[in-house]
Amino acid sequence: MTPDIDLESLMVRYQQGDLAAANSLIQDVSPRLHRYFVVQFSSREHADDLLQEMWLRIHKARHTYRPGEPVLPWLYAIARNIRVDHYRKSARTTGHEQALDETPEVETAAAEETERIPNLDVLLAPLPESQREVITMLKVEGMSLEEVARATSSSIGSVKQKAHRGYEKLRERLTMLGLGKGQVGELQ
Amino acid sequence: MNDREMDEILKQSSRAPESVRPELLDRIAASMGPSLVAVRPLPPSWAMEGGLVAIAVAIAIAGAAKMGFFGFMKLIVLDRVIIFLMLGMLIFLAASEWVSENIPGSRRRLTPGAALAVTIVGMLAVFGLLFRDYHTHRFLSAGLACLGFGLLCALPVAFLGWLVLRRGFAVNAITTGLVGGTLAGLAGVTLLELHCPNFQALHILIWHTAVVPVSAGAGAMLGWMLARRS
Numbered sequence: 074m075t076p077d078i079d080l081e082s083l084m085v086r087y088q089q090g091d092l093a094a095a096n097s098l099i100q101d102v103s104p105r106l107h108r109y110f111v112v113q114f115s116s117r118e119h120a121d122d123l124l125q126e127m128w129l130r131i132h133k134a135r136h137t138y139r140p141g142e143p144v145l146p147w148l149y150a151i152a153r154n155i156r157v158d159h160y161r162k163s164a165r166t167t168g169h170e171q172a173l174d175e176t177p178e179v180e181t182a183a184a185e186e187t188e189r190i191p192n193l194d195v196l197l198a199p200l201p202e203s204q205r206e207v208i209t210m211l212k213v214e215g216m217s218l219e220e221v222a223r224a225t226s227s228s229i230g231s232v233k234q235k236a237h238r239g240y241e242k243l244r245e246r247l248t249m250l251g252l253g254k255g256q257v258g259e260l261q
Numbered sequence: 262m263n264d265r266e267m268d269e270i271l272k273q274s275s276r277a278p279e280s281v282r283p284e285l286l287d288r289i290a291a292s293m294g295p296s297l298v299a300v301r302p303l304p305p306s307w308a309m310e311g312g313l314v315a316i317a318v319a320i321a322i323a324g325a326a327k328m329g330f331f332g333f334m335k336l337i338v339l340d341r342v343i344i345f346l347m348l349g350m351l352i353f354l355a356a357s358e359w360v361s362e363n364i365p366g367s368r369r370r371l372t373p374g375a376a377l378a379v380t381i382v383g384m385l386a387v388f389g390l391l392f393r394d395y396h397t398h399r400f401l402s403a404g405l406a407c408l409g410f411g412l413l414c415a416l417p418v419a420f421l422g423w424l425v426l427r428r429g430f431a432v433n434a435i436t437t438g439l440v441g442g443t444l445a446g447l448a449g450v451t452l453l454e455l456h457c458p459n460f461q462a463l464h465i466l467i468w469h470t471a472v473v474p475v476s477a478g479a480g481a482m483l484g485w486m487l488a489r490r491s
Contacts (some may be wrong), residue, residue: 076465079361088299088300089299090297090298090299090300092294092297092340093296095290095293096290096295099289099290099293100286101288101324103281103286104280108275121281121282121285124281124285124289125285125288125289125292128289128292128293129292130430132293132296132431133430134302134365135300136300136301136302136304136428137302137363137365137428137430138302138304138365139303139364142366143419144365146365146366147366148366148481149366150366150432151365151430151432153432154365154432155432156486157433158491159491161489177287177392182343192274193274195272196274198268204314208271210283211276212268212271212272213271213272219368222365222368222369223367223368223369223410224366226303226362226372226432226433226436227369227370227372227373228369228371240264240267243267244262244267247262247270247407248262255404
């Protein structure tokens with residue numbers, strides 16, 4: 074994982090019009106953002122489109138980043154904005170809820186058959202969006218509670234609550250999948 | 262299964278680095294190249310907050326100067342201190358929330374809904390404590406006039422506030438409109454407290470306080486419409 078301090082200096086140079094810094098930022102940050110969109114939408118195709126859209130918006134809003142502030146909350150706040158816009162547009166054009174409900178189930182079945190730890194997007198698919206998002210930021214991206222609260226425009230207490238509820242649901246799901254203590258030990 | 266084991270499972274399931282097609286990354290980089298110029302970061306938050314507070318206070322005072330400071334003159338000194346100190350604090354809170362709404366990843370003191378709730382409850386508590394005359398005279402006509410004056414004062418505050426924050430990036434147009442409307446409404450209430458000599462408790466509790474939720478609601482509605490259009 075790239076230390077945030079490097080991202081900060083890249084971001085400042087990007088604001089100053091440094092092309093090399095912009096390219097480094099794209100290379101460093103895009104996989105994280107892509108994973109965020111994959112986990113949120115359970116679709117790589119959507120994630121590719123949203124990643125492009127994301128960079129367009131980052132580029133337009135790059136002057137709103139404050140040097141010295143953490144970069145990841147700033148990026149994820151914009152990513153959430155894209156995600157919400159996408160849901161809104163999908164809701165207007167297609168019955169997206171049905172599509173979202175169906176996709177993870179199919180993948181879950183496949184994952185159960187292989188009897189190994191499923192991919193992150195499949196694992197988190199049954200959780201509500203807000204819990205999925207908080208767990209991805211906290212546990213996968215390694216962001217602090219304060220950073221997640223900034224990214225999601227909420228309080229630290231609310232982040233803790235969502236993470237706790239998400240973990241409770243995830244615990245039930247993992248138990249259903251039969252991923253007990255023994256299997257975690259084997260994987261280690 | 263304990264939390265540490267679940268952490269380990271999550272780590273395992275996300276161990277493989279997310280692969281993004283190199284051609285996609287190249288396309289993104291190429292699309293940004295031509296428009297990559299140095300940009301001026303936003304001014305510090307305190308400067309924008311100060312600007313918003315100054316706008317709200319200046320417009321409220323200007324409005325009262327035009328209409329007369331009858332309410333202010335009628336209040337005793339202690340009541341003036343309590344009311345305007347409370348309004349000043351609420352204006353500062355709403356201004357800082359509005360600035361935060363326009364900077365992605367900002368630290369929040371309160372959520373926008375909580376800020377609106379604190380504002381309304383704070384005003385009801387102070388007004389309820391200070392005004393005890395429960396007679397009503399021309400309740401509807403006088404009340405509607407005050408609501409209208411308050412909202413009229415809120416309009417330029419909202420517009421000038423938007424000018425101050427126009428370079429920001431609102432991650433949520435609805436909550437941004439809600440908080441902007443709250444600040445503008447508070448400027449309207451300040452105008453009414455300076456001007457209105459009607460100290461009947463129900464008039465102040467209902468009609469003066471109503472300026473804030475009506476203005477905040479209008480702001481949220483405007484945000485929702487803009488979000489739908491985009």
